[in-house]
Amino acid sequence: MFGLYPSVATFFYSFTQYSGVPGTPLNVCGLCNYAAATSSLLSNVAGAIWTTVKFAVGVTVVQTALSLGLALIFQRRGRSFTFYRAIIFLPGILSVPIVGGMFSLLLDPVSGPVGELFRNAFGIESAFLGSGRISLFLIMGITIWMGCGYGMIIFIAGLRAIPRESYEAASVDGAGRFRTFRHITWPLLAPATTVCVFLTSMAALGEFALVLVLTEGNFGTKTLGVYMFTSAFGTSSQLGYGSMIAIVQFFLTLLIGGGLLLALRRREVTL
């Protein structure tokens, strides 16, 4: 009930010009929002989809690789490793407005320490989050910083599930570290990889909060989630149009997520 109602309501609202303000009429308009999105306003939606895909691919690939690397380094038991794991996991439990506010201050080109460092140490001037060239990459970096702790935990769980006998057998056969990783660890980590890639990509495809806090979707960072949010909420927004974008986002996520899951499952069987 709690899960289904909002989904059905969003689908229904996508066929209306509903403002979203309680007490106002629904103004059912059929396919008006979809017609607008697929006709002359297509470039708007297409641009947001492209930004979303770039963001999701970048975050998923780098975060998964980094999470795996961190898991391999910090999987060992012991107090110091527990401490390091906690430090790496910490950003993930901070709220998005806190992280956004903190990085906005750090990356302020006039008063922020990062700007000062780049200016004095490298002679580089940059607007950072206000630069169309790097703002999307910076947000990707912050997202990865927040999320790689989760990925690391998933991979550590996967690593600890690998039977020690497999490593012992590889050692007896004279396999070095790289060969052991390639032929034992990596194949047996396939279930953890599937979970990590799937969860990361789903989160990245739906990302909007951090982008909203850091750039409000400006400077080439307008993802589909941000486009949906700004269309659905605000002074003169239309929840109906925003719902239509949410439906587009849902199908995009379904398509990419479903495809990924199929491919990753096949990979598990092959390995």
Place this chain on the structure above:
Amino acid sequence: MNRGMDRRAVLRGGLGLAAAAVGGSSLAACTVGEQTAPTTKAKRNLVIVQWTNVPAVEVTKKINAAFEKENPGVTVTMRHAPNPNNAYGALVNSQLAAKSVDIIAQFPLTPSAFPPKYTKQKPGGFAALVAAGKAVDLKDAGFMKRYDKSQQQYAFGYEGGQYALMAAQYPAYGGLFYKKALLEKHNVALPSTWDELIQAFDTLKSKGVTPVFLAAKDGYQAFIWHGILTQTLMAGKPAESAAEVGAARAEAFWQGTVTWNDPLHHEVAAKYLKVMQYTQSNASGVSALTAPGVWAVKEDDFPFLIDGTFDAATIVKANPKLDLGFFTMPSSNDAAVNRVVLNPDLSWVVPTSAPNKDLAMKWLEFFSREDNYKQWLTATGSNSTQPGVTTNEVPWMDWLNEHQEGACLNIPGPWIPTGAAPEAGGPVLGDMVPIGKTSVNDELRQAADAYAKARKA
């Protein structure tokens, strides 16, 4: 090894962590402020919601306390949430859905929020509430006589009705704070014409000073654009005609007789570009949140700050010793054109679902009394919307008080349908040089094309 089982086990763990994190962040995001006067004998409770603006919230609390004192048995509950990320919008919607709010603070809709009849579109956002007849018409309320009718109509008028009391208006567009001592040090007088402005900027630049500080990350360069545009559009017209000028312009856009690629917009763009040459490098990375404080403490640089008077309290708090001034940027060599451009702001709305409508009207009457309203204006830095009330005692308002006559409201952009490309509402200044890479000619052409496409959609 059972990989399916493993995956489910790992997935369960991962989902558990994710749910905990989402829950935590959602709870954090939903936190709102609330202040209830302690009383045990209360029979009626007036509920006011307002977005978080510390000086405004604090002074409203004081007015609430005085209201409670005058009306024994009444308590006032005030709820507030920040505007960013629509936290305030969510608070308003939840209160409206629960039919538990009596007075709502809203940003003015201005005529551009209502799609003109010829567009056959439905209004979005709060305008839909007004269009649906769910806001109380304040037109005949006695306290409304204290306010300027044309300004009130402009902010929240709809089909002859008056659906809010606009309490605040800020000179933001074209607005510049300045450091009096720094200008004196470099022998620069406050400019009153366009040529004098450029001369002042050049003089300061030649002395190694960066003339203008700008928070372009949050789009404050639009204050320059809109200031020049409104002064140009309102040249030679009476101040109270802003709504008609805006409506005629919106219709002309819709008919295609005015476009963003017209010579007038090129003229505005040229002046905008000229001013932008004097702003600090990497302005697009500077946030509006930090800009007033950073600017205030750098006493030896950045003589001017592009900002609205709503940030005056922040500037004064950051550097109480700063000899602060405020004026509106002149965009013409004709002094009559260089009028103060006011931006309508906080307005009080009484929804028809309010459980205490009579009490809400009583509070608005109490708020409108000269002493209460003056106290509110002084704390918020707003310009008065009551012709009879001034705030002469605020030092940085000296220039404003001398130049109030002829001040006009900002001309809103043409109405555009939801989902239209951002360019349809005018050139995207973040994409246009010097912040972005698109040339002025290309940006204005793209804006004209985007509006034409949006109109057809």
